[in-house]
Amino acid sequence: MPSLRLTTLTLLSAVLLNAGTAAAQTLAPAPEASTGRATKTLGTAQRFMAAAANPLAAAAGRDILRAGGSAVDAAIAVQLVLNLVEPQSSGIGGGAFMVHWDEAGGKVATLDGRETAPAAATPDRFMKDGKPMPFREAVIGGRSVGVPGTLKLLEEAHRRWGKLPWPDLVQPALKLSEEGFAVSPRLNGLLAGETALPKNAVAAAYFYEPDGKPKAVGAILKNPAFAATLRAIAAEGSKAFYEGEIAQDIVATVTGHPTNPGDITMADLAAYKIEEREPVCGAYRVWRLCGMGPPSSGAVAIQQMLGTLETQDLRRMGPGTEAAHWFSEAGRLAFADRALYLADPAFIVVPLRGLIDRDYIRSRAMLVSPDRSMGRAKPGDPPHRRAQLLAPSDGIENGTSHISIVDAQGNAVAMTTTIEDGFGARLMTKGGFLLNNELTDFNFAPEEDGKPVANRVEPGKRPRSSMAPTLVFDAFGRLYAVVGSPGGSQIIGYVAKTLVALLDWKMDPQQAVDFGNFGSRNGPTELEKGSEAEAWKAALEAKGHEVRLLEMTSGTQAIVKTPEGFLGGADGRREGVAIGD
Template sequence: MTSTPSRLLVSGFVLSIILSLPAAARQPVASGSGGAVATISEQASQSALRILNQGGNAVDAAVAAAATLGVTDPFSCGIGGGGFMVVYLAKDKRVITIDHREMAPAATRADRFLEQGKPIDFEEAVASGLSVGVPGTVRGWDEALQRYGSMSFKQVLAPAIEVASKGFPVGPHFAALSGDKLEKFARFSSTRALYLPNGKPIPAGTLFRNPDMAKAYRAIAAGGVKAFYSGPLAKAIVDAVQHPPVVAGKLARAGDMQLADLANYEARIRQPVHTSYRGYDIYGMPLPGSGAITLGLALNLLEGYDLKALPRAQAEHLYIEAARLAFADRNAYLADPEYVDAPVEGLLSKAYAAQRRQAISLQQAAGALSAGDPFAFQKDPSYPLRPASAKRLQAEGMHTTHLVVSDKDGNVVSYTYTIEDWGGSGIVVPGWGFILNNEMTDFDFSAPHPNVPEAGKRPRSSMTPTIAFKDGKPAFAIGSPGGATIITTVLQTMVNYIDLGMDMPAAVAAPRISARNSATPEVEPGFSSSPAGRALEAFGHRWAERPSEIGIVNAIVFNPDGTVTAVAEPKRAGGGTALVQKAGH
């Protein structure tokens, strides 16, 4: 018999203890020496610091923080999803990346989301077993710990097990998200029982426990990676995908994942994408991550302008135009490198950027643009013919989480992981307390396109975990959630920091504009009527004002004097928590 998935307690005594933690524990900026961490969750940041204080390294602490985020931020991430980890190994002076992106089940075909030649309704595709990719998170954590960590699963999962078992106070952001996905969550009995007790969202201030997720973590702590990819837990995942636990009167499409898909899942250790910008060396995630390539192309475009010498509005206009051009190419060419020969060398060529820069006007917004032709810059005579033109892109989910960790020895981890949409597929695995991803809807539904579904393929991602170096030493690490807005969020924050003279806290807090090659860039609420918004309208820009915030940045700056400054989002999504081992005075 499985345990009841929902555990809700309201305890004034326990809650008062948690809420009376020192204000410094919840602050968005912290400077000092030793290791550092920034996440969106106070509990996750505390978990990372606990592991660092126990002698763990940055990789150990990153896994501990990520596992805790799976408890406190379950609508954005968890072991039912996947991610990208960028790691700097200080002793070896090298950057490696761990791709544990979800994969398409072996039964997948290119027409997976088509009926009679037409795409099925997107929301119907999301809330189904059909949307679930083979989860990669646990395999990625195992690769990270086995290769580069110093602790076991038992040690690094202990803080998350404690939070899931003892509970944490639900914040306004958590409460709002469960209400926002009321219809999707109410469709599945296991999800409704856990996150919609009595048919309503969990109120802010409630002490929330998830003993089934603690059970899943304990199984992994005891049995290692095999406990997730085989045995009872794997069978429960496959059963939930093939037979979604819908409530009476509700429907959800069944998926086709098999136990063999889980058993055969592999993470990938990949060479990072490298580019340079104004004296910085920028390292990020390679394909199937599109973020670092798109970021690199946009930075190459901007490098042709002296942004510091320009008026603020004109510099931001050029940021918008560079992002627009980079997205035109990103949308046309990038996908899983095991299935598609993408022209990465051409896209990152400084000469290609110089050619593409000719499409940018210093004074006038361009509107939507066509993709360029990077193939002439590949320098590879065996390169295949240009692909057919891509069709219109599918929508991309907005919701992931990002964390950054460093340790006293100089190792750095920039890690973004996700279950895709808010609440993923909406399916909580019965008896195990975690939500399954809907990553398959990150594929484009219609061919021809490099990013169509195929068996074993990993959908293209916008996640952009980044580490920047100057003079061979780490300068800052940064990343964000937010679907395709991740790329523009990281780009704009870097431009704010490197070009516009902001310190990192100000760069993170600044209003955001996301230009992804549409006629109307998206802006945060209130921006269009602000002086900055009106100044940009003089360049011909018109806005699509989003009902919500864009991105949730977490970063670490490595200061010239050897200290570190951890920077979390100050207000978006309720604000994050930055911690250092030894606070500065």
């Protein structure tokens, strides 16, 4: 793909930047912020940009870019800082997917750092008395912890695309660990709502006061234990994590839970490997989208949804009931296929080529009535398919974050990173980081109707995900946008909505990420409570939709590359910013 070179703009360096470019002035006016969405200013920059879920993390990425670092270098610094300032969502105790754009080489690459089930895992891991365990019972404790992959992913990405020395990238998080950072309102609020986390002694001593109250907003939180972990990682790389004392502590924390122990071993940690996957790329109108393939379902489902929406003139429709109807119906079709066909490709033959075949998607689009909801869609019969196992149910990953970065050379990273539920398994190691509960993304029941479920637990297997780090290219093959979001299985709808808002409705990235969320996961049509989408409820019900109003707390980060520079949006529902120079 040919490269895109930027023209000169005035240097902008404030943390929240004012929109003033000609490109921004030609876009649609910003929608009013709804309940739960802070009003944020569009970020602009000339040379590079980083967007992340916390200002301290985004600033760490910007500083690495200022020092001449690559997009990957910045992503590493951002992730390690997020481990501190947004510990409920991601960190080295979890996993991640990275989509990378190499501007000079014109190549998209994807790295899979998803957690894996330990060698001792069995398909009935989350069954109790012949029935699936209650979700909360399964999550809390060592049973739900998968072998973490994030740190190995960062190290592998640095080996391929890093520029600055590895120890330099650890320094921003190390400094914050030692000197401390202010507890944010969001972290305080989530800690206040926790009942399980305070029962973990290590976490209680770190996050809570002696009287059991969470550390107050603005209180300075220091993490000397994580500082020691970071010093070891700076000196030895991922070996310090997957072998030796840190690994021993992970194993002890998981297996030593008093009521719900897990079975991770030192051998499981030492055996973990990053997988490079083929990018899943497809067309949408004049654009080309590339994302992460299985075990993530995100890119496939989004491309199926957009392929259905491509049959309609969404620009003419604009945001409203008609577009929401088509968007929800497209979601039903995509989630029906997702449920049956998508799982870890090392354990099931995924008909990837058929699922994103344009003729197949258009044939599915013909099932949509413009006047009436189909209710619940059935999976299709894509071409190039071999015999499949059944994969009916749906995992979620609420403890998730997304990072979007473009560096001065035009290289880009879209990385979605997770510990699954908020605060993961509610286990904090003596090394100062939380552990994931990613194994609850597997189906709890290993069989349905007497058939094995594709997304059942198996040794060494990676659970299906909805994470959807996405790169968008224009008709000339030039990088146009870097997008992604947290949000469990709703990630698919959040990212698809943002893409429609950017590409069809011509919103700027701040408007696009802030616009009300809506869609269907092949169940009720979901509209974000308190947003502009709530007003569509009655009209959608008149079309036969069962509508539910929900809190839909996305955390989308989007960067758009224009001839004048970069425009960035950080979701107003969370604390992030998009900043650069």
